Amino acid sequence: xxxxxxxxxxILEGTVAAAVLALSALGxxxxxxxxxxxxVAHGEFFMLGAMLAWWVAKMVPGGPxxxxxxxxxxxxxxxxxxxFVTERLLLRRINYDPxxxxxxxxxxxxxxxxxxxxxxxxxxxxxxxxxxxxxALPWFGFSGYKLFVVVASIVILLAVWWVLAKTKWGxxxxxxxxxxxxxxxxxxxxxxxxxxxxxxGAALVAVxxxxxxPIQQAHYLMGLxxxxxxxxxxxxxxxxxxxxxxxxxxxxxxxxxxxxxxxSPTLASIIATLAVALxxxxxxxxxxxxxxx
Amino acid sequence: xxxxxxxxxEKKRISRRSALKLAGAGAASLFxxxxxxxxxxxxxxxxxxxxxxxxKTGIGAAYGKWYGxxxxxxxxxxxxxxxxxxxxxxxxxEDDATDPGRGAEVVEKFATQxxxxxxFGTLFSHVVMGSAPRAGELKLPYYVVSEGHHVASGxxxxxxFQPGITDVxxxxxxxxxxxxxxxxxxxxIIFPDFAFGYDHRDYFSAAIKAQGGEVxxxxxIPPTETTFSRYFAQIPADTEVIYHVMVxxxxxxxxxxxxxxxxxxxxxxxxxxxxLEAVSLKSPGLEFLEGSYFWEAYPRYAGAKPTEFDTFYRxxxxxxxxxxxxxxxxxxxxxxxxxxxxETLYIIKQAMEAAGYKGPDDRAKMIEATEAITTIPEGNEHxxxxxxxxxxxxxxxxxxxxxxxxxxxxxxxxxTTIEEGMYEPEADYTTMAL
Numbered sequence: 001x002x003x004x005x006x007x008x009x010x011i012l013e014g015t016v017a018a019a020v021l022a023l024s025a026l027g028x029x030x031x032x033x034x035x036x037x038x039x040v041a042h043g044e045f046f047m048l049g050a051m052l053a054w055w056v057a058k059m060v061p062g063g064p065x066x067x068x069x070x071x072x073x074x075x076x077x078x079x080x081x082x083x084f085v086t087e088r089l090l091l092r093r094i095n096y097d098p099x100x101x102x103x104x105x106x107x108x109x110x111x112x113x114x115x116x117x118x119x120x121x122x123x124x125x126x127x128x129x130x131x132x133x134x135x136a137l138p139w140f141g142f143s144g145y146k147l148f149v150v151v152a153s154i155v156i157l158l159a160v161w162w163v164l165a166k167t168k169w170g171x172x173x174x175x176x177x178x179x180x181x182x183x184x185x186x187x188x189x190x191x192x193x194x195x196x197x198x199x200x201g202a203a204l205v206a207v208x209x210x211x212x213x214p215i216q217q218a219h220y221l222m223g224l225x226x227x228x229x230x231x232x233x234x235x236x237x238x239x240x241x242x243x244x245x246x247x248x249x250x251x252x253x254x255x256x257x258x259x260x261x262x263x264s265p266t267l268a269s270i271i272a273t274l275a276v277a278l279x280x281x282x283x284x285x286x287x288x289x290x291x292x293x
Numbered sequence: 294x295x296x297x298x299x300x301x302x303e304k305k306r307i308s309r310r311s312a313l314k315l316a317g318a319g320a321a322s323l324f325x326x327x328x329x330x331x332x333x334x335x336x337x338x339x340x341x342x343x344x345x346x347x348x349k350t351g352i353g354a355a356y357g358k359w360y361g362x363x364x365x366x367x368x369x370x371x372x373x374x375x376x377x378x379x380x381x382x383x384x385x386x387e388d389d390a391t392d393p394g395r396g397a398e399v400v401e402k403f404a405t406q407x408x409x410x411x412x413f414g415t416l417f418s419h420v421v422m423g424s425a426p427r428a429g430e431l432k433l434p435y436y437v438v439s440e441g442h443h444v445a446s447g448x449x450x451x452x453x454f455q456p457g458i459t460d461v462x463x464x465x466x467x468x469x470x471x472x473x474x475x476x477x478x479x480x481x482i483i484f485p486d487f488a489f490g491y492d493h494r495d496y497f498s499a500a501i502k503a504q505g506g507e508v509x510x511x512x513x514i515p516p517t518e519t520t521f522s523r524y525f526a527q528i529p530a531d532t533e534v535i536y537h538v539m540v541x542x543x544x545x546x547x548x549x550x551x552x553x554x555x556x557x558x559x560x561x562x563x564x565x566x567x568x569l570e571a572v573s574l575k576s577p578g579l580e581f582l583e584g585s586y587f588w589e590a591y592p593r594y595a596g597a598k599p600t601e602f603d604t605f606y607r608x609x610x611x612x613x614x615x616x617x618x619x620x621x622x623x624x625x626x627x628x629x630x631x632x633x634x635x636e637t638l639y640i641i642k643q644a645m646e647a648a649g650y651k652g653p654d655d656r657a658k659m660i661e662a663t664e665a666i667t668t669i670p671e672g673n674e675h676x677x678x679x680x681x682x683x684x685x686x687x688x689x690x691x692x693x694x695x696x697x698x699x700x701x702x703x704x705x706x707x708x709t710t711i712e713e714g715m716y717e718p719e720a721d722y723t724t725m726a727l
C-alpha cells in the first residue's frame with residue numbers, strides 16, 4: 001500500500017481507537033474524580049454491558065437496529081443497578097477507603113467474571129452492528145459503523161461535559177470533588193452524590209460497551225483491556241479530569257493507530273506504557289490533573 | 294435434691310473423647326472391611342481413569358466446549374460396548390485455562406492426585422509445549438489432540454503422542470501444490486503469533502517455494518488481538534493468494550474486518566478453517582467469503598453423500614449436517630478438530646487392550662503398544678477416514694480436504710491422499726528410555 005492510503009487508514013484506525021478509549025475511560029475518570037476511589041471492576045461493568053447487548057439483541061425481535069436501541073436502554077439500567085447495589089453493600093461499608101476499595105473491587109471483578117462465564121458461557125459472542133455500511137475508498141474499505149462510534153462518543157463526551165459544567169447536578173459533583181467536608185457543611189448529601197456518580201460511571205461504561213461490542217465481540221474476559229487502557233488514559237490525562245482523559249485518549253489512540261500501522265502493535269503498547277511511567281515520574285497528577293490536597 | 298443422683302457413676306461415664314474414639318474405631322472398621330475387598334479387586338473392576346486436559350476457559354474455550362461434548366459421546370459409546378479391557382472408562386476433566394503454566398499443573402494433578410492412567414485432550418500448542426515435559430517426567434502417557442508439529446518434530450518425549458489428528462506440517466505440505474496450481478504463487482500469510490502459527494509460517498513457506506512460488510508477506514497477529522484492519526494494510530498489492538489462519542475469541546471480527554477491508558474485490562482467499570471454527574459461515578458480514586477456499590480436516594458440511602461413519606458420528610455427538618448443534622443451529626461446532634478426541638480415545642482403547650493394561654505399572658507396555666500401531670482403518674471409531682500412524686515420531690497421517698464456500702456452506706472440492714501429507718521423519722522416540 002502506498003504511503004498516503006496507509007497513513008489515512010492509520011489515522012482512521014487511530015481515531016476509532018481514541019473514541020473507544022475515551023468512551024471506556026469516561027466512567028472511570030468520573031468516579032475517580034469525584035469519589036477518589038479506583039474501581040477495578042470497571043472493566044467488568046464494560047463486559048457486562050457488552051454481554052447484555054448480545055443478550056438483548058438475541059431476545060428482541062425486529063433486527064439488529066431495534067436490538068441495538070433496546071440494548072442502549074437495558075444495558076445501562078442493569079449495570080447501573082448493579083453499581084448501585086455495589087455502592088450500597090460494598091463501598092459504603094468500607095467507607096470509600098481507597099486501599100480497601102481496590103481490594104474489594106478486585107474481588108468484585110472476579111465474581112462478575114465468573115458469573116458471566118457460568119451464565120453466558122466461555123465462547124465469544126458476535127453482535128451485529130445496527131447498520132452495515134462499508135465506506136469504499138479507492139484503496140481499501142472501512143466500516144461505516146466505526147465512524148458512527150466516533151461520532152457517538154463525541155456526542156456522549158459533550159453531554160457529560162455539559163452536565164458537569166452547566167447543570168446544578170454538575171455543580172454539586174464538582175463541589176463534592178473539590179472538598180467533601182465543606183460540601184457536607186453546606187448541606188450537600190455527599191453519600192447520595194457518591195451513589196449517583198458511581199451509578200452514572202457504570203451506566204456510561206455500559207453504553208460505551210453497547211456501542212463498541214459490534215466492532216469487537218462479547219467475551220467474559222474482554223473487560224481486562226478496557227480496564228488497563230482506561231487506567232492509562234486516566235493517569236496520563238490527570239486523575240478526575242475529563243478534559244485530560246479525552247486529550248490523553250486522542251493522543252494514545254492516534255499514536256497507537258499510527259505506530260502500530262507503520263511499526264508494530266507491540267511497539268505501540270511499549271510506548272503507551274512508557275508514557276504512563278514518564279507521566280508518573282514527572283507529573284504525578286497527570287497532564288491536566290490538580291494535585292490531591 | 295442432691296446433685297449426685299443425677300450424675301452417672303464415674304466408671305460408667307462415657308466422656309466425649311472416648312465416645313469419639315469409639316465412633317472413630319467403628320467407622321474405621323466399617324471402611325476397613327470393604328476397603329480390603331476393594332483393593333483386591335482394584336485391578337479388575339476399578340474404572341480406567343482418563344485425565345482430560347480441557348480448555349474450558351481462556352482463548353481456547355470454544356474448542357474446549359466441543360472437545361468435551363465429543364469426548365463424552367465417545368466415552369459413553371465405549372462404556373456401552375463394555376469399556377476398555379472390560380473396565381469402565383471415567384473421564385476426569387480439568388480446566389487448564391488455555392495456559393501453559395496451568396497445563397503443567399493439571400498434568401501433575403492427573404498423575405499424583407487423581408491417579409489417572411493416562412492424560413489426554415490438549416489442543417492449543419503452547420499448552421502442549423508447557424505440559425508435555427511434565428508428563429514425560431511423571432511417566433504419564435499423554436495423548437494430545439493439537440495439530441502442532443511439536444510432537445512429530447522430536448522435541449517432546451516418549452510419553453507424548455498425537456494419534457488422532459494430523460499435524461500442521463503435514464496439512465500445509467499437502468495444500469501447497471493445490472494452492473500453487475489453482476490459486477496463485479505469490480502468497481501472503483496471516484498467522485497467529487505463537488507456536489502453532491510458526492508451524493504454518495515455516496512449513497508453508499518451504500512448501501510453496503518447492504512449488505516454484507513465494508511468500509511475499511508474513512503477517513503475525515497476537516492471538517489476543519481484537520482489531521485487525523491495521524494488519525491487512527501490510528498485504529502487498531501484488532499478492533495472488535491470501536493464506537489466513539487465526540485462532541482465539543476474535544476470529545469472527547478478524548474475518549469480518551478482512552471483508553470490510555477488501556469488499557468483494559479481494560485476491561483469492563485460502564483459509565484454514567481454524568479462522569472460522571465455532572463460527573457460522575452464514576454470519577452477517579461474511580458474504581464476501583463466497584467462492585473462497587478452506588482447508589478442513591473434516592468437512593463441517595456433510596455434503597450430498599456423507600459416509601455411513603460420518604452420519605453415525607454426527608448422530609452420537611449431536612451435530613447436524615451443517616456442523617451445528619442439533620439443539621441450537623447457531624451453536625456451530627469445531628468440526629475439523631474435535632473428531633480428534635473421538636479417534637484418540639479409540640486409539641487409547643486399542644493400545645490398552647493390545648498391552649493387556651491392568652494399571653500404571655503397565656504404562657511402558659502401553660507406550661510400546663501405541664508405537665506399534667501402523668494402519669488405522671476408516672470406521673465408526675475413525676469416521677474422519679483411514680490413517681497411517683508413525684510410531685517413531687508418535688504422529689498420525691491422514692487425508693486433508695479443501696472446500697469451497699458455495700451458498701454459505703463449504704462444498705468439498707478436493708480430498709488429498711494420505712501420501713500427499715507425508716514427510717521424512719526427523720526423529721525417533723522409540724530409542725528414548727521408557
